[in-house]
Amino acid sequence: MATEVKTTIEEVRSQIRSELADYLAGQRTYLTSIASELVPVCDALDEFLLDGGKRLRPLFAYAGLIASGASPTREIIRAISSLELLQACALIHDDLMDRSDTRRGKPAIHRHFENLHQSQAMNGLATQFGEAAAVLLGDLALVWSDQMLNTSSISTESLLAAHLIHDEMRVELMAGQYLDVREAGEKSYSAERSLRIARYKSGKYTIERPLHIGAVIGKPAGNSELLNALSRYGLPLGEAFQLRDDLLGIFGDPSVTGKPAGDDLREGKRTVLIAMTLEALGEVEKSELLAHLGKSNLSPAKIEELRTIITNSGAVEKVEKLIEKLTQESLSAIEDPAIHPSSREFLTYIALSAVKRSA
Amino acid sequence: MATEVKTTIEEVRSQIRSELADYLAGQRTYLTSIASELVPVCDALDEFLLDGGKRLRPLFAYAGLIASGASPTREIIRAISSLELLQACALIHDDLMDRSDTRRGKPAIHRHFENLHQSQAMNGLATQFGEAAAVLLGDLALVWSDQMLNTSSISTESLLAAHLIHDEMRVELMAGQYLDVREAGEKSYSAERSLRIARYKSGKYTIERPLHIGAVIGKPAGNSELLNALSRYGLPLGEAFQLRDDLLGIFGDPSVTGKPAGDDLREGKRTVLIAMTLEALGEVEKSELLAHLGKSNLSPAKIEELRTIITNSGAVEKVEKLIEKLTQESLSAIEDPAIHPSSREFLTYIALSAVKRSA
Numbered sequence: 179m180a181t182e183v184k185t186t187i188e189e190v191r192s193q194i195r196s197e198l199a200d201y202l203a204g205q206r207t208y209l210t211s212i213a214s215e216l217v218p219v220c221d222a223l224d225e226f227l228l229d230g231g232k233r234l235r236p237l238f239a240y241a242g243l244i245a246s247g248a249s250p251t252r253e254i255i256r257a258i259s260s261l262e263l264l265q266a267c268a269l270i271h272d273d274l275m276d277r278s279d280t281r282r283g284k285p286a287i288h289r290h291f292e293n294l295h296q297s298q299a300m301n302g303l304a305t306q307f308g309e310a311a312a313v314l315l316g317d318l319a320l321v322w323s324d325q326m327l328n329t330s331s332i333s334t335e336s337l338l339a340a341h342l343i344h345d346e347m348r349v350e351l352m353a354g355q356y357l358d359v360r361e362a363g364e365k366s367y368s369a370e371r372s373l374r375i376a377r378y379k380s381g382k383y384t385i386e387r388p389l390h391i392g393a394v395i396g397k398p399a400g401n402s403e404l405l406n407a408l409s410r411y412g413l414p415l416g417e418a419f420q421l422r423d424d425l426l427g428i429f430g431d432p433s434v435t436g437k438p439a440g441d442d443l444r445e446g447k448r449t450v451l452i453a454m455t456l457e458a459l460g461e462v463e464k465s466e467l468l469a470h471l472g473k474s475n476l477s478p479a480k481i482e483e484l485r486t487i488i489t490n491s492g493a494v495e496k497v498e499k500l501i502e503k504l505t506q507e508s509l510s511a512i513e514d515p516a517i518h519p520s521s522r523e524f525l526t527y528i529a530l531s532a533v534k535r536s537a
Numbered sequence: 538m539a540t541e542v543k544t545t546i547e548e549v550r551s552q553i554r555s556e557l558a559d560y561l562a563g564q565r566t567y568l569t570s571i572a573s574e575l576v577p578v579c580d581a582l583d584e585f586l587l588d589g590g591k592r593l594r595p596l597f598a599y600a601g602l603i604a605s606g607a608s609p610t611r612e613i614i615r616a617i618s619s620l621e622l623l624q625a626c627a628l629i630h631d632d633l634m635d636r637s638d639t640r641r642g643k644p645a646i647h648r649h650f651e652n653l654h655q656s657q658a659m660n661g662l663a664t665q666f667g668e669a670a671a672v673l674l675g676d677l678a679l680v681w682s683d684q685m686l687n688t689s690s691i692s693t694e695s696l697l698a699a700h701l702i703h704d705e706m707r708v709e710l711m712a713g714q715y716l717d718v719r720e721a722g723e724k725s726y727s728a729e730r731s732l733r734i735a736r737y738k739s740g741k742y743t744i745e746r747p748l749h750i751g752a753v754i755g756k757p758a759g760n761s762e763l764l765n766a767l768s769r770y771g772l773p774l775g776e777a778f779q780l781r782d783d784l785l786g787i788f789g790d791p792s793v794t795g796k797p798a799g800d801d802l803r804e805g806k807r808t809v810l811i812a813m814t815l816e817a818l819g820e821v822e823k824s825e826l827l828a829h830l831g832k833s834n835l836s837p838a839k840i841e842e843l844r845t846i847i848t849n850s851g852a853v854e855k856v857e858k859l860i861e862k863l864t865q866e867s868l869s870a871i872e873d874p875a876i877h878p879s880s881r882e883f884l885t886y887i888a889l890s891a892v893k894r895s896a
Contacts, residue, residue, distance in 0.1 A: 318708065334693060345680065
């Protein structure tokens with residue numbers, strides 16, 4: 179059964195990629211007819227969208243679709259693939275705001291355009307050009323995501339139902355992003371506030387809302403029980419997903435995650451894991467941890483030391499237990515009669531991959 | 538007649554403001570229910586959207602609507618008011634990219650949040666927080682513009698027709714913005730390239746596309762002759778509008794424009810006016826102008842000198858003549874039979890205000 183689901187996921191991923199490639203090719207034709215100077219914009223977004231990515235949001239939308247009992251059509255796959263463009267906007271703007279140099283091992287978009295400015299010996303400041311390009315490419319990806327959804331040729335009823343959720347999702351995403359940025363400005367860490375951010379950024383944006391979008395595309399009316407069941411499945415799963423991310427951000431294997439070891443420590447990220455650690459530590463170890471969080475030049479030895487402090491605080495075990503509890507909560511919602519039986523294997527499989535992953 | 542049109546414009550402006558205020562109040566209730574930390578986001582966007590602005594894009598959409606022979610309803614006014622939120626995104630991101638400190642005499646959004654960070658003695662870098670907030674508030678305004686349109690309760694037929702144009706318009710806007718940012722990196726000025734940017738940023742985004750959006754909301758089908766006539770009216774008008782902007786950016790009265798005298802000279806803006814000046818000047822004066830363009834510390838005396846160089850080059854007269862020619866071209870399209878006669882006074886009036894303005 180798991181093998182079948184795995185094959186389906188690989189097929190859906192390949193369909194998503196192909197719909198994105200098709201949409202982007204059409205946009206390239208249009209934009210380069212305006213001006214050849216737009217070629218680097220198309221190249222950069224092609225590379226960003228077609229070279230990788232887990233396709234998490236379209237896959238959860240796919241899950242919501244089959245949970246409604248509907249079957250995927252090419253039009254529907256195209257509609258849900260648009261979520262990748264929204265995510266591209268979020269990541270491009272995120273990297274700019276965080277001053278992250280790389281994304282999936284390649285230069286982040288602002289760095290890429292900064293390099294372009296330098297290699298072409300353009301007029302003005304390269305960093306300013308890179309930042310402006312990242313603002314605009316993110317905006318363009320956001321606008322494209324809408325256009326790809328609107329022109330997907332799904333039924334009008336499905337489209338209108340999807341819009342309502344899609345619009346709310348994007349407002350929640352931006353609100354969650356702002357709270358996240360603001361959290362970095364807080365003087366203290368708080369597990370409660372970090373959990374709330376996880377709820378908006380991961381619970382709702384990554385999982386619950388994509389599920390809902392797929393569900394209402396499949397069943398545009400009379401779907402409230404289905405949506406409620408999917409929330410009961412998706413919200414705890416989203417939080418568990420984020421908590422796994424917290425653990426990987428500190429204990430993940432760089433060769434698997436693609437990020438440097440202990441990345442979240444260097445970044446001083448306000449995760450639930452760190453907040454729980456700080457709440458559990460005595461004054462001495464707390465000061466030691468706080469003194470090093472957010473220092474970009476942490477040595478491997480120091481990272482190992484901080485990891486030990488975090489593990490010994492009991493926070494890792496606490497977070498693992500919380501993940502386990504949330505996962506069980508999520509899995510039990512799959513049995514809800516509003517969820518189409520044929521989708522249950524799929525829902526179970528992707529839930530477990532989201533929380534048991536190592537990257 | 539002009540008095541009647543003027544009264545209508547004032548009424549429409551006040552309806553636009555009231556729909557925006559209503560929409561924003563609903564969003565405030567929602568966002569502050571997520572977290573009280575979102576209050577400053579709501580406050581800043583309220584102020585940005587409700588304290589001023591010419592409402593140019595909704596007014597051109599209104600013009601397109603009555604050109605179709607349809608009458609405005611509250612739902613339609615709400616739908617076209619959403620264009621102000623899109624424009625808020627464009628301005629907030631523009632100010633960030635240009636490093637502009639003020640907007641309409643108040644701190645630009647990134648400066649406003651930088652100040653907030655400082656006054657609350659938050660953790661981290663104030664400038665980085667200000668920039669991140671501007672990225673996210675712009676994104677939020679963009680997403681809101683969609684939601685305000687989608688939830689305006691106009692007919693489904695009108696909404697779907699509006700989406701097609703709205704999506705294209707936003708792609709053109711982002712493409713035009715990128716070309717504009719890129720132009721600043723060019724080693725040479727070019728009237729041709731600057732005109733192309735004016736076509737996308739002003740001709741299409743500010744005038745033609747809003748006209749089309751209003752027109753298809755009023756007449757969702759069988760509208761191709763109407764749209765063509767509105768393009769013949771709107772495109773030259775948009776270019777003339779941008780050329781007037783070029784002149785005001787250098788010769789405008791600060792007490793009327795709200796911008797410092799000679800602002801475009803200090804910014805080194807790549808306008809059609811400057812490109813035409815450079816094309817007309819001899820080597821000595823050309824070097825003199827180029828040596829001072831983009832210097833933020835230009836003295837009033839130097840600005841006056843540069844103005845004289847620009848005027849004596851003949852470029853001002855050339856641009857005025859071009860504005861006149863484009864305006865005549867635009868006005869003659871108003872007589873097209875596809876344009877509803879009852880709208881002609883309005884179209885004439887707003888065309889003349891767009892090109893004869895002093896702010």
